[in-house]
Amino acid sequence: TGPRGLPLIGVVRDVRKDVLGWLTRTAAEHGPVAQYRFGPGRAYLVTHPDGLKHVLQDHVKNYTKDHYSYAMVRRIVGDGLLTSQGETWLKQRRLAQPAFHRARISAMAGQMVRATLELSEQWATSKRTGEPRHAVRDMMALTLRIVGEALLGTDVRAETEAVSAAFNVISEQTVERFRSLRLLPPVLPTAYDRAFRRANHALREVVARVIAKRRERQEDLGDLLSMFMLARDEETGEQMDDAHLQSEVLTMLLAGHETTATALSWAWALLHQNPDAEKKLHEELDAVLGGRPPTAEDVPRLVYTRRVLDETLRLYPPVYILSRKVMEDDTVCGYQILAGSSLDISPYVTQRLPEFWPEPERFDPDRFTPEKIAARPRYAYFPFLGGPRQCIGNNFALMEGTLILATLAQHHRPRMVAGYTPTPEPLITLRPSRELPV
Template identity: 35%
Template sequence: MSTVSARLDSPEGKNPPQPVPRLSLRENLVGLAEMRRDQLAFLVRSVRTHGDIFHMRLGGLPTVMVNHPDYLQHVLVDNHQNYDKDNFLYRATRTVLREGLIANKGGEPWRRHRRIMQPSFSRSSVADFTTNISDLTGGLLRQWEEPAGRGAVVDVTTEVANLALRIVLRALFGVDADDRGRRFERDFLEVNAIAGDFFRFPFPPLSWYSPSRNRLRQLIREMDGFIAYLIDARLARESEKPDLFTLLLNAMDEETGTGLTHEQLANEILAMIIAGYETSSNSISWIFYQLAAYPDIQRRVHDEVDSVLDGRVPTLDDLPRLTYTRMVIDETLRLFTPAWQTMRHAVDDDVIGGYRIPRGTDVYLNLFTFHRHPDFWPDPARFDPERFTPEEIARRPRHVYQPFGSGPRHCLGKHFALTELHIITAMLAQAFHITRPEGQAPVGFAPLITLHPKGGIHLRLHRR
């Protein structure tokens, strides 16, 4: 255990809080260059060298990185009132997502929107979406039969991104994505790359005029155009039952008696779509990749879906019995956490694990390094679904695993996403045996604002 973790043993208040250990000027300068070259390697090396809490310059800006479960619990849950999203990462993200739920700074505007949207994402509401998920997945699997028949390699990442976008649009707003959906995906991937670069090296500012900043503005305009098109399409027809769109449209602020403005509505829709398809589609890509990489694990998933489903399309009631499939999903979300980094801003002075956090500090939480913490995950880089048996889960402190975050700002779409991943993985396993193309180099990470497979995942499908 690192010396920094050991400090947790001394109760706060007994000893005066210490300043957070700082990287030297030289380490920060080397780090700035290394971060641009290979952000993940830099972060992994930094926590290995400096422990669970340290002050560093992230992209040149002062930040405190925390990497211990108790520290994340403190920031996200126990003292969450002291931490909002008025920080470097979310200020940059707000350029795209504006004041939608994910990037919203916090406080009453966030609470009000969360209250409005929460009921549509409860476990029972998600049940209504499952048929859409299995219908749309069935459609993609049918399309894949032809390339599978001739042994072709499929661009899984692109196809699955489109599937996840269509699922979120259909489930939440009742409309289908046409070619505009494909364009939106391409636009957002480019936005994600520009924003990821900016996070590594925040110059020039996003508001400046330079080729990449102009391009960003153009992409945002195109994405806004897509949202306007969706809203118009939705308004043009009656919905049989109240959907999220209707709820948002009719939402009233009890204090002022006013609803969401057109602009706020559009911002929420954009945020929901991006949150809803980007992270899920990356997860599905990585799940497929891991199944192809580990034939024994894939065989166990095949056996499970065959015995539980016996050829049927999975329903919500089947999911609790697809336990091994779920363990594969959980382990994939540990190692390939798509929403891999977040930040908070200390509103007031605080103490984390005996260290002083002055008001105004940006705190960086990185789930990529966190989910590889060697004190909690033996042989952390190894892919091993057995870590998620009920016994193993019970043996670990609860908050060492949080692909969906925790506290009041945890993922609104967690049940939606897990249901989606479970159904899609089970249906894929029913239909295909998947392999990696011969001689394919291992797929690396592209650390954008979300964590992508570099170059996408391409796999060979074989009909079962």
């Protein structure tokens, strides 16, 4: 059949009204590959795991990030690991990879738990005074601090508030642009755009300060920032210049905090709504930790805690939609895909397909037993994507998430305030509404 949607505007109005509902309905009505018009362009939504394997893994070169959605990301972080492509990307990925090896990540566990215990103290104070907390805000501040300290050194810590404030403005502006579908920068700056530029400038200044301090000290701290700064190009011997370094640092700060924070926020909401799962979580924490803070060695034994996180990432994948540009004509799941189109994929939709996830709306961490995982196709679940452009921080995020959940849940059972029901807000990531008051 021909593409869905009206000529020129396509399905834009439906998407603006309710993107998650539209995606879900489209997949249910059209099966593995749906074709539609988005504005004047042609787009496909690929939801079947076989099609996703084709696009993300087997024919990945045909599906690039030359897509307008990345223009916005580039405006924020410049050309870093998330936005670059080809040789530049490969070089940077190889450079960054060692910072994410298991042993290095494990060494960061102590710092992750220490930062979480400080938040736990703040929660205890709020509980005494009866002051509600906003879980999203707390999780954002915590994960920003963790990623900053772990990968970029303690200098970032002093600047966390400034970074947080700037990211908030940028997030609001970006969402506003997404909602109004002004995806490219305006020719004449609007008030929104000026606020965006100010925040972006502030962010770059913070990062420039962090880099300058490190250069002054000329120390190798063994973290990602030092690795980036000291690396030399094999052929030319050149080192990364400050502009490039800034982009890589900003990429890590952005990609490494908002996603994990969103996932953790949903975990608190889902635990409140599912007392059986919450009980099992506490039984595990009592048995494994018995009241002491967790360490890296405990992580493999916190099996149910990890499953809570996995199931949360199934129901509310922080990155709920991604797009690629189709370079050459291709066939996906038997459907013709035309060059120049946009190809969209959505973990939110695929991870709720009843074919692979019976009773998809039900929160059930035991979907992630090893047997059940092995029985599903690889791309029935892909909150971190897959293939060469898979999230570099996935093991970092999973360890961090497990440690944060275990540390806080030992001392607290956050309850959502009376009358509040969380609804997913499809912003840059899929956040719970009103920052989840607890």
